Amino acid sequence: MLNTQISNQELSEHIRRDLLDGYDEEFELEIEDRHYENGAEAIALSDFEKEQRRLYFRELFRLQAELVKLQDWVVATKHKVVILFEGRDAAGKGGVIKRITQRLNPRVCRVAALPAPNDRERTQWYFQRYVSHLPAGGEIVLFDRSWYNRAGVEKVMGFCTDDQYEEFFRTTPEFERMLVSSGIQLIKYWFSISDEEQRARFLGRIHDPLKQWKLSPMDLESRRRWEDYTKAKEIMLERTHIPEAPWWVVEADDKKKARLNCIHHLLNQMPYQEVPHPTIELPQRERHEDYLRNPVPAEIIVPKVY
Template sequence: MNDEELVRRIHRELADSYDEELELEIEDRTIEQLAGGVDAISEQDKADRRLYFRELFRLQAELVKLQDWVVATGHKVVILFEGRDAAGKGGVIKRITQRLNPRVCRVAALPAPNDRERTQWYFQRYVSHLPAAGEIVLFDRSWYNRAGVERVMGFCSDDQYEEFFRSAPEFERMLVRSGIQLIKYWFSITDEEQHMRFLSRIHDPLKQWKLSPMDLESRRRWEDYTRAKEVMLERTHIAEAPWWVVQAVDKKKARLNCIHHLLSQMPYGEVEHAPISLPERERHDDYFRREVSSEILVPEVY
């Protein structure tokens, strides 16, 4: 392979690496836009989309710097993402983790507690997911389930609910005293926007799995969730771990604003790395590559 061909292949590989974001972008476009082609998107929409990608890639580059700083300093970070169903929590989590090392930055998305976990101290099952030095953990929903869905759906008693509000601030202060930085985000959307997003999921066969019976019931109980959210923010907004509200009606703006704010919460800086040089591969006269049996080859359909 000559140098020109090598450079061309490297450029192609770089382009392929960014296609992942384009694939995620398709998820956010309506079926009408996809069916209508480019003409269905206005010039302003195209300009906004270019700006979004430019800023997203810039912020993701900063997230990589943040990751290096977290590892180098042994910092420990927990980020909670809360909000109504379809508020966009999963979308921003995808964009934060997209370019990062999963051994450094990982996501904890716990299912409903099993019979054994329901008999434990309420916070116990979350503790095992907390970070060690040089790690970032993103909770896609968290211990605040008790203040939200469990309260609204009647999955906890009044006593358990009140005990949560006595314990949660102290639990979080304890985490902060132990050296964990705790950042809490609430993604806020309107009644109309959630209605539209639920309808979009219903009519999109690739997204119908996102709608559980609990999600549909939450739609009916919009006002109950609003009251529960207001109480939660009021009673757990503490100096050591304040709540931050992300206006999330516009998904793309919400992602950029959240990542920009997250970066501002840590005094990270550029970490010096030793120059990387690719070593020459060793070659031996007695080495040969064996043929792969056709029986175990995956058919090349494409």
């Protein structure tokens, strides 16, 4: 029988490579923040910028480790959490959601990003399609946009009547108080960016083939109606900022700082503690003399292009 055991040094090196591969996930996400020209990186980073990036990644990984502890505490205590992410198009909501969920169990922490309502859903109680996504005990749900669509895009684009708009503001505080009284912790974030920053991010998407899918006709129209969205946002914050579920505004012109600030704030919203876990020992694999592994047919193996 072949010796399948590996040395401690080889094992340590294997674990190190796995850790680096895990961290590379974050570096891959950061490609979104860079610009490439003719296949080569067009931006040369200064020593100061390199140091700032190192600090960013160091702090991000530290915060993500705390998020794992928070997740364990949520599961252990059967806590229920709903986090709403609202803001203008290109404000960076998706970026912070990715960093929050990146190292968490998707069965515990999941994202709800609902499409526009269909014909059937338009006839339902307005909050009905969101209710089915609410968490059970030991779950965290992140809404990438939420029922506040009615206060923003639906109002600005004329997708709801004035009566529906006013009914939303009358019932939303009641709905959210009902969620909180049922044991759900509700946290609401508004990502705030400047006029100039949104323009720059839209232009970046227009000229980047990897980002063009992010631009929809609705996004472009929202750019034209900047002032209308500003008025709608101000009314929304004023009329739905309640003690049971206050709004928190994240200044998001700097994407990386916004991510760190939001995650840091989120961690401080819950009295989580590190949950002790029993020591894990890897069991020895059973081996049988009469076992012979069959070779994989060559025709079904993926070609090694790389």
